[in-house]
Amino acid sequence: MGFYLVQFLGGLAQASSLFLVAAGLSIIFGVTRIVNFAHGSFYMLGAYLAYTLAERMGGAVGFWSAIALAAVATGVVGVVMELLVLRRLYRGPELFQLLATFGVVLIVQDVALLIWGPEDLLGPRAPGLEGVVRILGRPFPKYELLLIALGPIVLGLLWLLFHRTRWGTLVRAATQDREMTAALGINQTWLFTSVLFVGSLLAGLGGALQIPREAVNLHMDINIVVEAFVVVVVGGMGSVGGAFLAAVLIGLIQAFGILVFPQITLVVVFLFMAVVLVVRPHGLMGRQQATARGAGHVPEAPIHASGMMGRVAAVGLLVVLAALPALFGDYALAVLTEMMILALFAASLHFIMGPGGMVSFGHAAYFGLGAYGAGLLVKHLSGGMVAGLVSAPLFAGLGALLFGWFCVRLSGVYLAMLTLAFAQIVWSIAFQWYAVTGGDNGILGVWPDGWASPRWAFYYLSLVLCAGGVLMLRRVIFSPFGYALRAGRDSPLRADAVGIDVRHLQWLAFTVAGAFAGLAGGLYAYSKGSVFPTLMAIPRSVDGLVMVLLGGVQTLTGPLVGAAVFHALNTEMVRYTDHWRLTLGVAIVLLVVIFPQGIVGTLARLPFFRRKEA
Amino acid sequence: MAVLEVSGLTKSFGGVQAVKGVGFSVEAGELLALVGPNGAGKTTCFNMLNGQIRPDAGDVRLAGVSIAGKSPRRIWRMGVGRTFQITATFGSMTVLENIQMVLLSHHRNIHDLWTRATRRHADAALALLDRVGMASQASRPCGVLAYGDLKRVELAMALAGEPRLLLMDEPTAGMAPAERIDLMALTADLVRERGIAVLFTEHDMDVVFTHADRIIVLNRGELIAEGPPAAVRANPHVQEVYLGSGSMYGHAGGKTP
Numbered sequence: 001m002g003f004y005l006v007q008f009l010g011g012l013a014q015a016s017s018l019f020l021v022a023a024g025l026s027i028i029f030g031v032t033r034i035v036n037f038a039h040g041s042f043y044m045l046g047a048y049l050a051y052t053l054a055e056r057m058g059g060a061v062g063f064w065s066a067i068a069l070a071a072v073a074t075g076v077v078g079v080v081m082e083l084l085v086l087r088r089l090y091r092g093p094e095l096f097q098l099l100a101t102f103g104v105v106l107i108v109q110d111v112a113l114l115i116w117g118p119e120d121l122l123g124p125r126a127p128g129l130e131g132v133v134r135i136l137g138r139p140f141p142k143y144e145l146l147l148i149a150l151g152p153i154v155l156g157l158l159w160l161l162f163h164r165t166r167w168g169t170l171v172r173a174a175t176q177d178r179e180m181t182a183a184l185g186i187n188q189t190w191l192f193t194s195v196l197f198v199g200s201l202l203a204g205l206g207g208a209l210q211i212p213r214e215a216v217n218l219h220m221d222i223n224i225v226v227e228a229f230v231v232v233v234v235g236g237m238g239s240v241g242g243a244f245l246a247a248v249l250i251g252l253i254q255a256f257g258i259l260v261f262p263q264i265t266l267v268v269v270f271l272f273m274a275v276v277l278v279v280r281p282h283g284l285m286g287r288q289q290a291t292a293r294g295a296g297h298v299p300e301a302p303i304h305a306s307g308m309m310g311r312v313a314a315v316g317l318l319v320v321l322a323a324l325p326a327l328f329g330d331y332a333l334a335v336l337t338e339m340m341i342l343a344l345f346a347a348s349l350h351f352i353m354g355p356g357g358m359v360s361f362g363h364a365a366y367f368g369l370g371a372y373g374a375g376l377l378v379k380h381l382s383g384g385m386v387a388g389l390v391s392a393p394l395f396a397g398l399g400a401l402l403f404g405w406f407c408v409r410l411s412g413v414y415l416a417m418l419t420l421a422f423a424q425i426v427w428s429i430a431f432q433w434y435a436v437t438g439g440d441n442g443i444l445g446v447w448p449d450g451w452a453s454p455r456w457a458f459y460y461l462s463l464v465l466c467a468g469g470v471l472m473l474r475r476v477i478f479s480p481f482g483y484a485l486r487a488g489r490d491s492p493l494r495a496d497a498v499g500i501d502v503r504h505l506q507w508l509a510f511t512v513a514g515a516f517a518g519l520a521g522g523l524y525a526y527s528k529g530s531v532f533p534t535l536m537a538i539p540r541s542v543d544g545l546v547m548v549l550l551g552g553v554q555t556l557t558g559p560l561v562g563a564a565v566f567h568a569l570n571t572e573m574v575r576y577t578d579h580w581r582l583t584l585g586v587a588i589v590l591l592v593v594i595f596p597q598g599i600v601g602t603l604a605r606l607p608f609f610r611r612k613e614a
Numbered sequence: 615m616a617v618l619e620v621s622g623l624t625k626s627f628g629g630v631q632a633v634k635g636v637g638f639s640v641e642a643g644e645l646l647a648l649v650g651p652n653g654a655g656k657t658t659c660f661n662m663l664n665g666q667i668r669p670d671a672g673d674v675r676l677a678g679v680s681i682a683g684k685s686p687r688r689i690w691r692m693g694v695g696r697t698f699q700i701t702a703t704f705g706s707m708t709v710l711e712n713i714q715m716v717l718l719s720h721h722r723n724i725h726d727l728w729t730r731a732t733r734r735h736a737d738a739a740l741a742l743l744d745r746v747g748m749a750s751q752a753s754r755p756c757g758v759l760a761y762g763d764l765k766r767v768e769l770a771m772a773l774a775g776e777p778r779l780l781l782m783d784e785p786t787a788g789m790a791p792a793e794r795i796d797l798m799a800l801t802a803d804l805v806r807e808r809g810i811a812v813l814f815t816e817h818d819m820d821v822v823f824t825h826a827d828r829i830i831v832l833n834r835g836e837l838i839a840e841g842p843p844a845a846v847r848a849n850p851h852v853q854e855v856y857l858g859s860g861s862m863y864g865h866a867g868g869k870t871p
Contacts, residue, residue, distance in 0.1 A: 301706070305730065478732070479729060479730070479731055483714075483724075484715065490705050494698070494702035494703060496685075497690055498715070498775060499775070501687060505724070
């Protein structure tokens, strides 16, 4: 009995920490509609700052002031990010800011590495709360009791802030209807900045409070941001009360899940989220988001089949690509092969994000499923490459068919998080199921057939399949199906009223995109000779998003340019600098600020490239 | 047989009876106006016809076939076109593509993944645009049109499905007075030449008295009057309901058709 009680209390303490971070994320999203990937970085920053300050100041007063100072300093960092970067992007396409926050994630990672080094840092114990208390004969850390109390206290304070102050009223108003709030003369710029401060402060506080509990390390950011997103989505975006409820539920699921399924606690959490979202598409306490009435929203321009110039350029590019093996050695060809594979991956993600209007945070699942579709065939049936490249898109397509059925029932960030949940579930199956997938040892020996094994031969194979895949996706976008898909995105109301089954089309589109991502994954497996679970991990999904957004989600060639630019930056920076994250992060932030509609999207708006109105 | 036959239509929200036992019919080529003060139940009634709300009781028959409780999609396939109070078009497509999109759906082509969409039904789409006076703007993006033009595009979209019945929710809302008359005159011509039945709600009594063949009046969820414009205007019950708002008398005199 005592054991379960202690486990229960441990769950609550974890819930409090989660709540602090998630509440900040939720508030920021509610007001600014920014999906802030950097929120986890602020949490990590809070922990590092608190560590340093507590070490410097020492003593009881020093410890507690270190935590407070760290939280405030993190809030200031949030403000700096808003002032320097986000402020310039509010008029860009939705989710474009996400790209900037991802750049900030990379920057913070490397800066933290530079300042604090790669070792885990163990902070001081909390003065006065070092020991344990006995609960029904079981030891329980005193500090955890403080955390348990802190969750409800912060919830209460936030409630007072939101319901008893003018600022809080403005925040609630903006969460409900941003345009209306602006129309009433509220200074949005100031409101956004202050919201970023409060939200980041909460993240920093959450991180700072971790130092007596766990060693501060460089992986804190990604772990917490994913969990915080789960909490926010389960609770309902923008709802602080919902975030608290969800944090408690998830804290407890983790505490008890670890007893029942020690290996797959994370999967249990994601399954829980999937169930909640399928039953309640806006989270436990969330409401349907007011549709943005498009202050500053630029309607997407009509698409046009390429004219003479475009065709010549495309053929020219293909000719150049076909000539490259004569000029370059194996290394360059390997990089180019990978670039083409990523371009196909990005094009498949763009297919659902652009024309489909569905943002996926877990598109790597289908890339990985394709790779495993090929790899498993080699491992268990000793299948050849051709069979593997057929099974890759089939395997991924079937996965997308299954998961897509659930995903298209949701929209916006909820849909994105459900895709992430499925990706995590698939990832952990690949990671845990040693007998079939080889776990984190992966599958080795996935080599091309003899005729395709020279670098140049595989390069040509990839060129044919990737260019073919991209052109096919493009053809579908211009087909009646692609038009109907865009119709459903532009106006679901009108689409429904002219007989278009939007959900059904989205489901099909999701499956098509999954199959093409799978083809890319299959090729990738043969190009590397191996398959690992990391192929479907979160960073790869994020890479896909970066490529699509960087190129420009509202354009057709954007994803290809984005993939090329991103992969080139990525490989070159790893080659020439130890601080490739910092450089890449700064590059992304700069690109985002210079090209606020994505690279191709911004270029297309220049007078030189603009199509004349007929 | 009437194109649309509504009988005993009823809907409550919680304790509020929004629509109580409403029944009426519309003939081919007829424009029937549904009017009533705010909160009379017009929108609820309308949304039960187009499939957005399922009625608690009563029946809606389209050419004798019940459509009550069916989805908007199914109802459209059975021959009911719609225009919305706030126009809903496909903003990332050109005007012509908007019409082509509806034609593609009407001809059940949307599962075609291979042919070029813009090459399908282009002539038919252009003919429709010509009929509503929008052919000259066919290649402009729908997202940049003036509101009055959007209304015309929407009318063409509604007609592209070859409807037997057209449901128009506040067709002239948000338009300049001169544009209103033009749009309704165009609508009246179109539906008469094609034998389409029209049911529309409208706040502008000028429009109602000029263009409706018949008027039905709702108040507090119940049908209180029905008949040709002159008779409805003379109805003491209707006068009582509208008294105070003055909208029925302010400037409508002498415009009875």
